[in-house]
Amino acid sequence: MDQELRLIISQWLADSDTLNNADSNTYNLILVVLCLSLAAASYLLVKRIVIKAMKLMSVRSKVTWDDTFVAHGVLEKFALLVPLLVIDILLPLFTVLSPFITDVFGRLLSALLVVLFVRAVYAVLNAIAEITDKHAATQRLPITSFLQLIKLFLFFVTAIITISILSNQSPLYFLSGLGVATGFIMLIFKDTILGFVAGIQLATNQMVTKGDWIQMDxxxxxxxxxxxSLTTVKVRNFDKTITMLPAYALVSDAFKNWRGMSESGGRRIKRSLFIDIQSIGFLTKEELQRLSHIHLLKNYLADKSFDINTFNLDFNEDEQAVNSRGLTNIGTFRAYLLAYLQQHPKVRKDMTLLVRQLAPTTQGMPIEIYIFTDEIRWAFYEDIQADIFDHIFSVLSAFGLQAFQQPSGNDVQALRHKPPQ
Structure with missing residues (x-):
């Protein structure tokens, strides 16, 4: 194709009387003007007609991905290759130039073509990254990292090809020299290489993806x-600050990823309330009668009372508490909490649901609530948690229980003014 165009232009120049009668300087000047004019005309033709038509088609199309390519100037960057290709085709016609100058200009032109072509490919990759970033289905895929890896590969390939063109050497010559410099490069760029390798691990294993909630204290x-990215992870903290984490830190150190919580649709509540041990005791008949009116406890009290009465009749006729079984206020309170949480509309029934008693501490007897809500959004989750514990603290007195808390200033002052017994 190039040879055919050159033959056509050479034939036209040979048939031109003006050029045949001109001296070498005039001939050279006319060729330069002709070459630049054709290059400019080809660029304007592509930009004013081809690109304009393609942009018009992009505006009228129903899809949006083509608009992204237009916004990143992909068409304009590829259009810059056209005038350079025209000059590259016409360059051998400058017979008045020495072979050395023609060779130097040719190599410079070829190197520039390679750089501009890779620059246009970079624009395509940037457009692809933006397109995938806008779609929820591809946001969690490590596409950005792989695109950066492709860019890095293209950068090294472009550098080697460009240097080989300018030096008129084979690319294999420079590739063989890289082996000698590998140790030196690894010593200087150790942190960069570690981050690069860690970034690939994060991307391929999907340890961290965009949109994840991570915690790294x-x-x-x-x-x-x-x-x-391949070297860093950008985190927007909940206080609106930005933390830039090195990629290798996420591979070498421990961090917490809350993605599993988001994907499961349930968020855990794990909180304890401390009961004053002095308020724990057996329920009296009057208290049992009063608690039996609580709907959530009717079945529990009926079943438990039957079991306890049967045991006491079969094995022991002593009515003293230490010699028989009896219902305690804290045990009944735990049963109430379990029944209350099981019928709560915001508590997940298909996940762990526990009300358990932990080992006593100096702060009292811990009763732990271990459940999952059906709401993972922070504000709504906190509202559900607060509502549950508001209710729990409000019903404590109905069971004769008291929550433990450290003595405050008012408590100490009341003890000071309390008259001696």
């Missing part, structure tokens, strides 16, 4: 991942 990171 060592670096003060606690928020949503906004960007995952």
């Amino acid at each position: 060592k670096y003060g990171a606690d928020g949503t991942v906004e960007e995952v």
